[in-house]
Amino acid sequence: MTRAIPWALLGALILTQICYPLTGGGARAALTVLTVVLGYLLSVSHALLTRGVRTAVTLIATTTLCGFAVEALGVATGFPFGTYDYSGRLGPKLLGVPLVIPLAWTWMAWPAWLAALRLARSRVARIAVAGAGLAAWDLFLDPQMVAEGYWTWRSPTPALPGVPGIPIGNYLGWLGFALLLMAVFAAAAGPRAAVAADRDAPILALWIWTYASCVLAHAVFLGLPASALWGGVLMGAVVLPLLVRLSRR
Template sequence: MALWVLLGALVLVQICYPLTHGGARAGLTVTTVVIGYALSVAHAGLSRGARAAVALVATATLGGFAVEAVGVATGFPFGTYDYTGRLGPQVLGVPLIIPLAWTWMAWPAWLAALRLARSRPARIALAAAGLAAWDLFLDPQMVAEGYWRWHSPTPALPGVPGIPVGNYLGWLGFALVLMAVLAVAAGAPGNRPGDRDAPMLALWLWTYASSVLAHAVFLGLPWSALWGGVLMGAAVLPLLPALRRPA
């Protein structure tokens, strides 16, 4: 029940996001990530034990911070970029909220892949593709708000200026590493009742659907709605018929 309450709070905050501006919107961004982080880590621990929760934090939180710090310092693997300071305290040029965002979405991406694929390599590939495709929504939205910026934002996807294509490739590369390590570190998936993962699968589906709607209707970002809708949809939409089958 507590996980569903957290999910409800996250949905409510995200609904409020397009209704605000400036500092209030930045505050809702941070709040969303904190709630999402708590939801994912709590679910990992409750559904699969302490080992899975620790593995998630080690790979996505610590790993996410490490790759972002390297990225800000060197331009690898995302391109040359920096954060503007609007997302709160920073360490090594990285807002502390950023590695929490990696963790928040890495876990539902992994759980969806567990439901859709049987072999470990297929699960790693599918989870990484889903997580990287989420960035087709995330980066355009955050760049539009001025939370971070690229120094060399070309070549970019058609209709999505300000973000180099190499950034998305960097996301995919790191996501593959993250999921490969998580697959080993978290231990065997185990035979769990399907409803154990229901809050996280609902989060995954909500994130996709709400992102398409928000970008297309409320945020004035129709091209990112299209790119994200197609490419993240390829990873997310197969989950709908899969949910009708036993876990």
């Protein structure tokens, strides 16, 4: 029975994301929040069911709590992502940060880590791969959310070609923090979190689905072809080798 929980949450998440481009306004914002909540529940429940309480608690402590802390720091000081502000469209805020935002760090940090377990052997290499993969996901996330008006930068230049509104420094901040996040998680989670499990399939499917659906949505449905290209190339550098590895097995 417990094996079905991650698959059920993944199915609900995919259905929610399919509905996203078919809506607008408040309904789209509600689907955004629902997607993040489902992704959070999926990652945390999978970590608990496959790696135990220590891994799940460490995942929450390092990605949810630290994710909130860095977002609050960013809103207050402009470090490390640049000076930005959240609108009120993603629900209640604490210290200027919508409460749903830290959940997104956890949602995607866990699949990034499990993908790295398949692609690298040493802890340092896994931290690098997981951090790079998580940061590359932001090449999809920020352009989409800025286009919806969920947050804005006060000084959005210099930006990547074709992706206005987001400073390049934001992506560098993401990379630095993602690497730090993965290093802290790897050190604190214990040996069970560093072993690939047979029951990781739903999370690896989440990782691959996120990549493929983002490329498609940005290129076709959301009118963001440049971010489809940037994210497709850079996140693809982590996702596509995983697909090759899984196909060989």
